[in-house]
Structure formats: structure tokens, C-alpha cells
Amino acid sequence: MRKNKSNGFSLVxxxxxxxxxxxxxxxxxxxxxxxxxxxRSAMSMTVESQIAQSLSSDLQLTDxxxxxxxxxxxxxxxxxxxDAPNAADARVIYTATVTLQDLDSPADLPSxxxxxxxxxxxxxxxxxxxxxxxxIVANNNR
Numbered sequence: 001m002r003k004n005k006s007n008g009f010s011l012v013x014x015x016x017x018x019x020x021x022x023x024x025x026x027x028x029x030x031x032x033x034x035x036x037x038x039x040r041s042a043m044s045m046t047v048e049s050q051i052a053q054s055l056s057s058d059l060q061l062t063d064x065x066x067x068x069x070x071x072x073x074x075x076x077x078x079x080x081x082x083d084a085p086n087a088a089d090a091r092v093i094y095t096a097t098v099t100l101q102d103l104d105s106p107a108d109l110p111s112x113x114x115x116x117x118x119x120x121x122x123x124x125x126x127x128x129x130x131x132x133x134x135x136i137v138a139n140n141n142r
Contacts, residue, residue, distance in 0.1 A: 045131075047078040048121045051096055052133040054080070059098070059117045064139035067115065072096045096121045103136070113139045 009017075051074055059067065073081045074094040081091055096119055103114045119133040 044123055044126070047074075047076070047094065048123070048131045050078045051094055051121055052119050052131070054078070055096060055098060055119050056117070056133070056135040059135060059137050064137070067100060067117070067137065069099045070097075072098070093124050094121055095124070 055072065072095070073086075073089065073092040074096065075081055075091050076093045078094065081089065086092075099118045099120075101116045101118065103116050115137050117135045117137050119135070121131045121133070123129065
């Protein structure tokens with residue numbers, strides 16, 4: 001007498017394995033939008049920090065008598081768009097506004113020896129979220 005040997009998986013085992021696989025894939029696909037959103041947020045924060053660092057460096061290296069408040073436009077990589085006339089330009093993603101505020105100087109220094117340069121950066125894709133940075137610029141020429 002010969003016994004019937006089966007060398008494969010039963011239909012129940014295959015269906016159960018596929019069910020577990022589908023459950024895992026659905027869970028992973030559900031996390032994908034959150035990962036993409038986190039990535040975009042991190043990229044935006046990185047570019048904003050680069051813009052703030054660039055403007056801070058420029059302000060500190062500029063002769064004190066030539067410091068000016070103003071608005072600057074940047075592309076999606078954080079590169080200054082010197083030829084962009086306004087925020088309506090399609091290449092403009094970040095708008096940085098620099099304002100200067102005189103600070104109280106110590107008694108032995110002139111009143112215009114120190115300014116607080118405030119940098120406000122707005123991302124066009126999230127206009128309600130503004131990033132504020134501040135840098136103290138001293139008049140080294142007194």
C-alpha cells in the first residue's frame with residue numbers, strides 16, 4: 001500500500017500567509033505619508049537655517065554704516081534670487097525680511113554701536129508658519 005504524500009502547502013496555509021503579508025504591507029503604506037511629511041519638514045527647516053546663516057554672515061561682514069533692512073528672495077535650494085523683483089516670481093519659495101533695531105549700548109559706547117538684526121523667513125508653501133532669527137551686529141569701527 002502506498003501512502004499519499006503531499007509536498008506542497010495547503011490552501012489554508014497560503015491564504016493565511018497572504019493575509020499576514022497584506023496586513024503588514026497596509027501598515028507600512030499607512031506610515032509612508034507621515035515619513036514624506038517629516039522629510040519635507042526637515043528639508044524646509046534645513047534650508048531656512050542655511051538662509052538665516054547666510055544672511056547673518058552677510059550682516060556681520062557688512063560695514064556697519066552700510067547695514068540696511070530689506071526683503072530677500074530665495075529658491076527651493078536656499079539660493080538668493082538677486083534678479084527676482086518680488087514674491088510673485090514663480091522661482092521664489094522663501095522670503096526673508098531683515099529689520100534692524102537699535103539696542104541700548106553701554107555708557108562708554110556711542111548709541112549706534114550695536115543693532116539687533118531680526119530675520120523673518122516665510123516659506124511660500126506654509127505661509128502661516130514663520131521662522132524668526134536674531135543676530136547682534138556690533139560697530140567695530142566705532
